[in-house]
Structure formats: structure tokens, C-alpha cells
Amino acid sequence: MLRRVDVRAAALLGLAALAAACGNQRTDRATEEPKNAGAPAPAAPAAAPAEGGLCKEHGVLQALCTKCNPRLAPVFQARGDWCAEHELPESICPICHPERGGKPAADVTRDGAPADGTKVKLRTKDTARLAGIRTEKAVERQGGGGIPATARIVYDALKVAEINARAPGVVQKLHVDVGSEVAKGAPLAVIDSAHVGADRSRLAGALSRLRAAEEDLAREEQLEKEGIASRRSVLAAQQEVAAARAEHASLAASLAVVGASAGGGSGYTLASPLAGVVTQRRATVGRLVGVEETLFEVVDTSSMWAELDVPETELPAVSLKQPVVVQVDGLEGRELRGEITYVAPAIDPATRTAKARVPLANPGGALRANMFGRARILAPARAAVMVPRAAVQRARTAKLVFVRLADDQFEARRVEIGATEGDLVELVKGVRPGEEVATEGSFLLKTETLKESIGAGCCEAD
Incomplete structure (x- = not known):
């Protein structure tokens, strides 16, 4: 049943599927007697056993075998699909077209949408005009939609910072939350850490040692000038100064990495390494944190x-x-x-x-x-086929474009959509430049192809 369609247009189209020819068996059409049958139809021979839907005796689909079902022959003869030499439909004749394996070129689709190449034949050449079907040519453009x-x-990725604790400890204070905008170096949280407290104590001890070593060195150098101290004692004092200075520098660098100053206390401040927005916060006040977990994420x-x-x-x-x-x-x-x-x-x-x-x-x-x-x-060197957006119809899971083959005949083409450019759509495949596609009224053609879930290639207007 047509939906949202002008009743007059639907009546003009009157597109009915040839079920036997299209793979959907309609007993009302398949059992009709030929109009010129003056005598009872000859009895049909027993159907040959089928394997996978194929007639084993004649090598075609059992449902389309005209030798096993003679009443189907007039249907194919009427549409011009007939091999008189072998008395089978030309489109599936295994002798004329062995590459098709006794099946239609466009087999029944599994997704329920019309098969590529399904043809729609109108009642008369004037039907398309009366039904309001209009066409436009597919155009080729260099570069096209790209x-x-x-x-x-x-x-x-170069502007994302994941910030973790520099030393294990307990979160003492939070300065930001998710969504906060921060500058580079802005404080995020304060963490109380026993490790930092111990490093600060060791740093203070190293500073005292360094100062004492420097005083000893000065004294030994003075005594050497007075001839009281030996050169050996001066060298020993110099070594002590160097060792104290190295220890102090190491502890100071360790605290700098943590972000802690050399002042008293055991807390240190986590700072943002870049300007941006805080997108994640996993730190909460009172939580014990380790160096392996990410506490904040800041993104520019x-x-x-x-x-x-x-x-x-x-x-x-x-x-x-x-x-x-x-x-x-x-x-x-x-x-x-x-x-x-x-x-x-x-x-x-x-x-x-x-x-x-x-x-x-x-x-x-x-x-x-x-x-x-x-x-x-x-890609400027790439040619693209463009059609009006109205030419593309969605049929279940597929996209269709109807190409005019003659005044009274259209063919459904399955297409893939590329980029859009205003009211034009790029077709990645399915239509060649210069072919005429239905724009206004293409919905009516799509509706007719779906009436019987046609898949093998034809529906005609009565």
C-alpha cells in the first residue's frame, strides 16, 4: 500500500511485480492460464529434486524452471526474457549464461531492499509526466565533493597533561575541580607526604654539613699558608666540601621534582604543567595517593x-x-x-x-x-559524480537512485553516498555521468519496488 503518495499518481503508476520472474512466488500470477489457451494446459511433469533451490535436472532455480513449471513460460515470453532454443528464460539459461549458475543476474537480496538493477516499467510513455516524475542528469566534477x-x-595529544603525585602522601587541600580553567604553574592540590618531610630534613642536614666543610677548608688553607697544616689535609677538606655539595644538590633536585620548596613542613603542591581546562579529577581530600595513579587531567x-x-x-x-x-x-x-x-x-x-x-x-x-x-x-585531480539530493531514496538498509533507461522504464541502482555540496550529493558508485536520475517522484518508484520485496529484476505497469 502506498503511503503519503498522491492517489492519482499511484493509480497512474500501477506497478505490479511479476512474481515468478522476480523470485517472489505469487500463486495468483504463477497459476494464471495464458489468454490464448483454448485447451487445458498440459500436465506439468514432476519437479526434479532440488538442491539448494536449484533444479538438478535443468540447472536453474526450481522456482523459475519453466520446464518443470510450464505455466511460467508465458510470463517470461511476455516480458521478452525467453531462450526459444533451450526453452528457458534467457536471463537464467545455464547454456547461454553458464556464469550465472541458473540464477538471475541480480539475485534476491537478503536485506529486503530492491536488488541492484531492478527495473520499473511504466504503463505508458506518458505515465512518468502524469505522475510528476522528473529527471536530471548526473554531472561529473573535477574534485567534486572530494x-x-x-x-x-x-x-x-601534544596538549594533554596527566598529573600524578610526585611522592606518596595524603591529599590535604584541593584548589581546582573538573571544568576549572588553569594557567601554567597554577596550584592543583596540596599533598602531605612523609617522604617529602624526610627529604627536607636530609636537605637541612646536607646544608649544615656543606657549611661546616667549607669552614674547615678555609681554615686548612689558612694553616697551610702559615706552614702549619700539610697539603694533604687541605685536599681532604676539599673532598669533604665536594661530597657535601653533591649531597645537597641531589636532595634539592629531588624536592624540586616533587614541587616542594626547601622550607619546613612535609607538604608539597601539585602544579599544572600547561594552561587549559581540568577535565578529570580523581583526588579527594584525605585520600592516600601513590605515584602511579593519575590525579588530574588538564587539556588545552x-x-x-x-x-x-x-x-x-x-x-x-x-x-x-x-x-x-x-x-x-x-x-x-x-x-x-x-x-x-x-x-x-x-x-x-x-x-x-x-x-x-x-x-x-x-x-x-x-x-x-x-x-x-x-x-x-x-583531491583536485579526482572526478566525482554528483546528483541532486532528492534523487537518493532510502529503501530499508540500502540507498537507491532510479536511472531512466527509456521514457517508460527506470532502473534501481544501489549507490554509496560520498560528500555533499549544497543540494548535490556525491555518488561513490552506481551511476555514470550523463545518466538521467529521477528526482521528483522518485519516492513513488521506490515504493513500487518495495511492494513485493522484489529482488530479481523487474516490475511492470499494467
């Missing part, structure tokens, strides 16, 4: 990356510094532009795509991680 690819927005979102999934077949046309236009779901009407800076050397075995990276400026913060969208990799 190479299509899916895109996912991710953080710029002034720029983001678009990760593209480039089809394997398009990789030869993709290179570094190639311009890309990205459209993100949720930001309709906006086109973001960038260049490819990286193409993965490996292909995903599951999706047969390779990752490509495109840095994108994000001054307003509109881009967010894990957004999805579509990308066009601009």
Missing part, C-alpha cells in the same frame, strides 16, 4: 584533532598537507578546514581503513572530544 571519510574529534582545547577513517581504496590519492573540509554533527552549517599531518602506515583489518590526522583550530571551544562528523579530502 574523498569522503568519517571523522572523530579527539584531543590534541584551543586546538583539536580530527581523526579520519580513510577507505583503503582511496589511500593512493591521500598525502600529507592535503586540504580537508570537516563537517561535525551538532555544528550544522559550519565547515572546518585543515591539512593532513599524518597518515597511518597500517590498515585496520576489520574496517579496511587507515587513520589520518587533521589538526583543527578551536578558539571558541565548540569542538569537543568524541564528536563525530564527515570529512572531504580535497
